[in-house]
Amino acid sequence: MFPFPLERRPPSARAAYRLTVGATLVVWLLPLAAIVLTSFRSQDDLNRGNYWGWPSAAGILDNYATVLLDSRLPQFVLNSFLVTIPAVIGTIVFASMAGFALAKHEFRGSRVLLMTFIGGNLVPFQALMIPVRDLVIALGLYDSRWSLILFHIAFQTGFCTLFMRNFIRDIPDDALDAARVEGAGELTIFWRIVLPLLRPAIAGASVLVFTFVWNDYFWTLVLVQSDDIRPLTAGLQSLRGMWQTSWPLVAAGSLLAAIPPVAVFFVLQRQLIAGLTFGARAAR
Amino acid sequence: MIMQASLALLIAVASVVCDAVAGTLVVNANTADPAPRAAWEELAARFQAENPDIELRLNIYDGESYKKSIRNWLTSAPPDVVYWNAGYRMRQFVGPGLLEDLSDLYTPAVKASIHPSALDLVSVGGRQYGVPYTYYPVGFFYRRDLLQSAGVDEWPRDWEGLVAACVKLKAKGIEPFAIGTRDLWPAAAWFDYIDLRLNGLDFHTELMRGAIPYTDPRVARVLEYWRVLVSTRCFSRNHASSSWQESQALVYTGKAAMMLIGNFIVPNFPADVRDRMEFAPFPAIRPDIGRFEEAPVNTLHIPARARNKDDARRFLAYVLRADVQEALNKATLQIPVNLRSAVAPDRFLAQARDLLAKSDGLAQYFDRDTSEDLASIAMKGFQEFMMYPDRLDSVLAAIERARQRIYGSAPGAGIPK
Amino acid sequence: MRTRHGSSTVILLAPACLLFALFVIYPLLRGVALSFYDWNGVDAKVWVGLGNYRELWADPVFQTALANNLRWLACYAVAPALGLALAVLLHQRLRGMRVVRSLFFMPFVLSQVIVGVVFGWFFHSRFGLLNEILGAVGGPHVAPLDSERWALYTMIVAGLWPQTAYCMILYLTGLATVPDELTDAARVDGAKDPSLLRYVVIPQLRPVHFVVSMVCAVAALRSFDYVMIMTLGGPHNSSTVLGYYMYEQTFLSLRYGYGAAIATVLLGLMSCIVFMLLWHLFYRERS
Numbered sequence: 001m002f003p004f005p006l007e008r009r010p011p012s013a014r015a016a017y018r019l020t021v022g023a024t025l026v027v028w029l030l031p032l033a034a035i036v037l038t039s040f041r042s043q044d045d046l047n048r049g050n051y052w053g054w055p056s057a058a059g060i061l062d063n064y065a066t067v068l069l070d071s072r073l074p075q076f077v078l079n080s081f082l083v084t085i086p087a088v089i090g091t092i093v094f095a096s097m098a099g100f101a102l103a104k105h106e107f108r109g110s111r112v113l114l115m116t117f118i119g120g121n122l123v124p125f126q127a128l129m130i131p132v133r134d135l136v137i138a139l140g141l142y143d144s145r146w147s148l149i150l151f152h153i154a155f156q157t158g159f160c161t162l163f164m165r166n167f168i169r170d171i172p173d174d175a176l177d178a179a180r181v182e183g184a185g186e187l188t189i190f191w192r193i194v195l196p197l198l199r200p201a202i203a204g205a206s207v208l209v210f211t212f213v214w215n216d217y218f219w220t221l222v223l224v225q226s227d228d229i230r231p232l233t234a235g236l237q238s239l240r241g242m243w244q245t246s247w248p249l250v251a252a253g254s255l256l257a258a259i260p261p262v263a264v265f266f267v268l269q270r271q272l273i274a275g276l277t278f279g280a281r282a283a284r
Numbered sequence: 285m286i287m288q289a290s291l292a293l294l295i296a297v298a299s300v301v302c303d304a305v306a307g308t309l310v311v312n313a314n315t316a317d318p319a320p321r322a323a324w325e326e327l328a329a330r331f332q333a334e335n336p337d338i339e340l341r342l343n344i345y346d347g348e349s350y351k352k353s354i355r356n357w358l359t360s361a362p363p364d365v366v367y368w369n370a371g372y373r374m375r376q377f378v379g380p381g382l383l384e385d386l387s388d389l390y391t392p393a394v395k396a397s398i399h400p401s402a403l404d405l406v407s408v409g410g411r412q413y414g415v416p417y418t419y420y421p422v423g424f425f426y427r428r429d430l431l432q433s434a435g436v437d438e439w440p441r442d443w444e445g446l447v448a449a450c451v452k453l454k455a456k457g458i459e460p461f462a463i464g465t466r467d468l469w470p471a472a473a474w475f476d477y478i479d480l481r482l483n484g485l486d487f488h489t490e491l492m493r494g495a496i497p498y499t500d501p502r503v504a505r506v507l508e509y510w511r512v513l514v515s516t517r518c519f520s521r522n523h524a525s526s527s528w529q530e531s532q533a534l535v536y537t538g539k540a541a542m543m544l545i546g547n548f549i550v551p552n553f554p555a556d557v558r559d560r561m562e563f564a565p566f567p568a569i570r571p572d573i574g575r576f577e578e579a580p581v582n583t584l585h586i587p588a589r590a591r592n593k594d595d596a597r598r599f600l601a602y603v604l605r606a607d608v609q610e611a612l613n614k615a616t617l618q619i620p621v622n623l624r625s626a627v628a629p630d631r632f633l634a635q636a637r638d639l640l641a642k643s644d645g646l647a648q649y650f651d652r653d654t655s656e657d658l659a660s661i662a663m664k665g666f667q668e669f670m671m672y673p674d675r676l677d678s679v680l681a682a683i684e685r686a687r688q689r690i691y692g693s694a695p696g697a698g699i700p701k
Numbered sequence: 702m703r704t705r706h707g708s709s710t711v712i713l714l715a716p717a718c719l720l721f722a723l724f725v726i727y728p729l730l731r732g733v734a735l736s737f738y739d740w741n742g743v744d745a746k747v748w749v750g751l752g753n754y755r756e757l758w759a760d761p762v763f764q765t766a767l768a769n770n771l772r773w774l775a776c777y778a779v780a781p782a783l784g785l786a787l788a789v790l791l792h793q794r795l796r797g798m799r800v801v802r803s804l805f806f807m808p809f810v811l812s813q814v815i816v817g818v819v820f821g822w823f824f825h826s827r828f829g830l831l832n833e834i835l836g837a838v839g840g841p842h843v844a845p846l847d848s849e850r851w852a853l854y855t856m857i858v859a860g861l862w863p864q865t866a867y868c869m870i871l872y873l874t875g876l877a878t879v880p881d882e883l884t885d886a887a888r889v890d891g892a893k894d895p896s897l898l899r900y901v902v903i904p905q906l907r908p909v910h911f912v913v914s915m916v917c918a919v920a921a922l923r924s925f926d927y928v929m930i931m932t933l934g935g936p937h938n939s940s941t942v943l944g945y946y947m948y949e950q951t952f953l954s955l956r957y958g959y960g961a962a963i964a965t966v967l968l969g970l971m972s973c974i975v976f977m978l979l980w981h982l983f984y985r986e987r988s
């Protein structure tokens with residue numbers, strides 16, 4: 001367990017650790033195992049009430065084939081990326097900037113502003129639906145990718161600003177003041193000093209925002225109509241039938257759709273885990 | 285930021301202008317199930333081949349998303365063709381002028397080729413506002429072999445027969461009716477049919493219109509008949525937590541014998557059970573009441589604010605054709621509204637078609653016939669009633685309170701506020 | 702705005718504030734305004750003033766929904782503790798840990814729809830795995846989803862799975878900012894591991910504690926997907942929550958104004974809780 005770094009402990013401790021982690025992982029993933037099992041089933045299995053037994057041998061990979069061979073899939077995936085990546089970048093940049101100002105610049109109303117950011121993020125989506133749709137139409141952005149990107153940046157910035165602000169607060173002022181004394185402007189300080197120190201926070205926030213935007217379905221429904229802009233979540237939703245749904249197909253589709261966010265998490269983990277030496281902190 | 289917004293604005297405007305010029309027809313459909321989706325894509329391709337000057341863009345949504353979006357579209361930026369339902373659902377949009385008058389498509393020849401009830405359901409004040417393309421009956425799908433094993437050799441002809449069949453099935457340890465009320469609407473079929481059989485279509489229509497109180501003795505009678513079945517535990521256990529989809533397994537595995545459901549269940553029959561399944565209409569209760577069936581009709585419409593109405597009319601006229609409806613419904617295993625179209629060779633479809641053709645009138649299903657608000661409250665009441673049949677009076681009182689709030693307490697008000 | 706740093710503050714704040722005001726605050730205010738009307742999405746809006754709120758006050762379904770949200774909130778208190786435990790467990794630089802952590806992360810990433818469906822099948826009264834297991838060991842037959850009392854808790858259990866993954870990743874982010882030097886120094890001073898955890902590491906995680914608490918509180922109060930998939934608020938409204946009730950009223954019953962009133966109440970409730978947490982945070986920061 002953190003905080004004792006296992007690489008300094010004898011192999012027996014490491015083995016015990018791996019065993020514990022392995023056991024916990026198995027229990028943790030049981031629901032996932034159920035979902036995977038479901039994705040191998042045919043609808044016929046479920047019609048016969050076979051929810052938990054072995055899937056009938058016929059067509060075990062049929063659901064995956066149906067999803068992967070769907071001609072609209074590449075377009076859906078591309079659309080998802082085209083919305084998610086700009087949204088993540090925009091959110092991180094704006095939220096870090098605002099978080100820096102709120103954390104390190106004192107001004108009247110900074111608390112109120114922070115509370116507004118948080119408060120706006122609490123709103124349930126359904127309440128915003130009609131006003132946002134009207135606004136997007138008025139701006140001429142209806143049925144375009146930008147409507148989604150801008151909305152997601154706006155909404156996610158609320159929470160992210162708080163997140164960044166809390167991290168930036170922990171950066172000691174001395175380092176910043178030293179730079180200020182040397183004549184560096186605030187924006188330079190932000191870019192050169194604050195941002196590099198924020199790497200774990202940026203990594204964490206990126207993963208979260210990526211996942212939220214990637215999995216969003218509600219706003220694609222409200223703001224977009226054309227099939228050539230709709231992202232993957234809309235594609236998944238269209239697997240639900242009018243009277244019934246092939247849950248095995250949805251399971252296969254959901255598992256496949258989960259791969260990019262997990263991949264993003266996997267890649268950004270180094271940032272999350274590297275025991276970074278904050279130059280300023282070490283000097284404490 | 286500003287630059288990109290202006291650019292986006294420019295592109296959006298440009299694309300609108302370009303669309304209007306190129307003869308694009310935008311069609312938003314709610315037929316996302318695999319078979320209907322393929323059928324409509326096929327239909328679209330053939331329409332495109334016959335009309336090369338039109339560029340048809342078909343956007344397909346799942347039913348739930350579609351229901352949420354259609355109001356948004358109709359009141360702001362609609363496509364050229366929308367899919368929807370006949371009857372009250374359509375009339376909701378006709379009132380505020382959101383749908384285009386399509387009477388010009390209905391020449392006398394066309395009118396004669398459509399089932400009269402279906403025609404009625406797309407008309408308001410003598411003018412037509414929609415094009416029906418399919419309907420499907422709601423009836424009993426049951427295991428012939430299970431009934432026979434319990435000594436029920438013939439489908440019951442009347443209410444007493446139905447109750448007797450239940451008693452015999454229960455004696456053999458088989459649950460008579462499989463039902464899943466988690467999604468609420470399956471229970472409403474029972475209310476609808478008992479009401480249609482006891483009180484007739486006119487009464488039912490008035491009730492759906494909000495003109496008759498739910499505490500009326502004739503409505504209470506419906507629940508009293510229903511209570512006979514509920515109290516003797518004729519319905520499958522734990523139905524409140526099952527969807528209809530989950531409850532059908534009870535029939536296929538022999539734990540239950542019958543199910544009152546739409547014929548969209550037919551493709552689900554496992555291969556080894558199919559030959560033992562039968563279809564039958566709801567038995568008569570009063571011999572003097574006509575044969576009314578529950579058969580939701582699906583339709584196409586043109587929004588009043590659509591951009592390309594001319595091409596949309598061509599599309600709708602195309603869908604009215606007998607050959608087109610035949611091909612479409614053969615692929616989706618439903619029943620065409622055009623009386624000259626044949627159905628796919630399937631005994632269930634053939635039976636359903638005859639049933640509907642011979643019926644004296646059609647209802648559209650509870651949640652399509654009455655205000656959504658009332659339907660939501662009433663169907664929860666039906667679920668509660670099926671779990672606690674003693675609460676009959678309080679359930680009806682609660683629905684009546686909602687009816688008064690929605691339709692006004694003046695008798696015969698009939699129009700939702 | 703008078704600030705030491707002048708225009709740079711404005712520049713830093715401007716993009717976030719502008720977008721947020723335009724796409725969130727303005728629609729939010731219009732949404733609240735809608736709660737004073739009666740509207741079905743198609744016909745003209747009718748002013749009813751506080752009528753919707755008066756109706757809400759007397760509405761038994763609303764009261765049930767509110768109570769259920771509070772129960773959900775109480776149960777979600779488990780998620781931060783569990784998430785922290787997992788983060789502490791997994792924060793090691795051994796080989797293969799990257800894959801392991803990604804696997805622990807998976808629940809958060811999966812569509813809540815399929816998670817709800819599978820948990821629903823687990824608890825199902827006729828086909829559920831739970832009943833099969835209980836049957837095998839001679840236990841009783843259970844039907845929690847049919848129960849007016851227990852249906853809510855099956856959904857909370859389903860929701861805890863991804864929610865814990867969410868807390869885990871927030872805590873992992875926090876743990877990454879605790880430098881080795883700090884823990885090494887403390888150990889040199891003779892601190893043992895459990896007390897290291899308690900007195901050195903956990904206090905370092907204060908910025909994350911706040912965020913985690915807030916996120917779990919908001920999730921509990923905003924819960925919707927599981928209700929929509931597993932019970933639809935049933936049996937007959939016993940397991941409904943404010944988020945779902947609002948959805949029902951807006952989209953199924955087509956009472957946009959009433960739905961907006963529910964949304965406003967929900968927003969008020971969430972704001973109270975979050976501002977309580979915030980006040981606590983500000984208080985600690987000042988000291």
